[in-house]
Amino acid sequence: MLALAIAPLPAAASILSYVGQCVPFAREASGVRIFGDAWTWWDQADGRYPRGHVPKVGAVVAFERSAKLRLGHVAVVSRIVEKRVLMLTHANWSRQNGERGHVEQDVTLFDVSPGNDWSEVKVWYRDSDGLGGSTYPVHGFIYGPRAGVTRELSAESPDYVASLIDAYGR
Template structure:
């Protein structure tokens, strides 16, 4: 069957214009941290993760105290060339919280997957969440790196997705990750 160039172009456009099937859960998302954090928190900021802190100024409240549903804005570094953003899913205690994020640990050698309720440990000298260690699947515990954090961006009240945290998160495991190093 002969298909003209214009007909072929029309078929290709139709394929790209078709809506993508919706994921059953935000936890099924595979991709970068930024679109995940935006969808999970309600904070509508675009661009590389390292730019979120400055972009939030004047648009969203910011601070240094964790809140459920807040975005943790990691600073740019040699290890995080584009920064990183994650969403607070549980507060365990003063220096330990759980976060849900995408594109951190490797799964079957690939990145992009969502991890729910992983440990974030405040290791800053002043207990101000400016330096943290993050749970990493590859070592099944806190990774060996310390990361600088700008702080927390607080999204619209009630905008974060209820799927951020599991029904029975492992609080004890999170405390062990943090303090039994």
């Protein structure tokens, strides 16, 4: 979640093979050219990119800084499942083979905000094999030049049913 100066992936490389922080991944996957810690993206986007509270494929989800996310977090919307459930693709969330930094594709994001405005969410967490008990504050969505584009963000056949079970079944 720390922003590091990392060169973009070579054009032939898969964005899914990236290992590192969430910021360079989100920048590459979304085309939103913002630098710095994830928690600064929302304010940096003001006047540069449209922002809002409605998810769109390819948009960046900007998580607020919190006790659990000291540097915030950014992820990219890969699929919209229904009004309060979507899938995102992001880096450096769950551990894979004991390591952080890997990309996770089509992860469930569930809107648990009282106003149904995506201001508070739960995220699927590989380590617990489901939505964790933690909720995270979200600024909103940053709509970049690749909004609507899913270049490797989503699998050919994502598991919508599992996503809904993750959200409503727990």
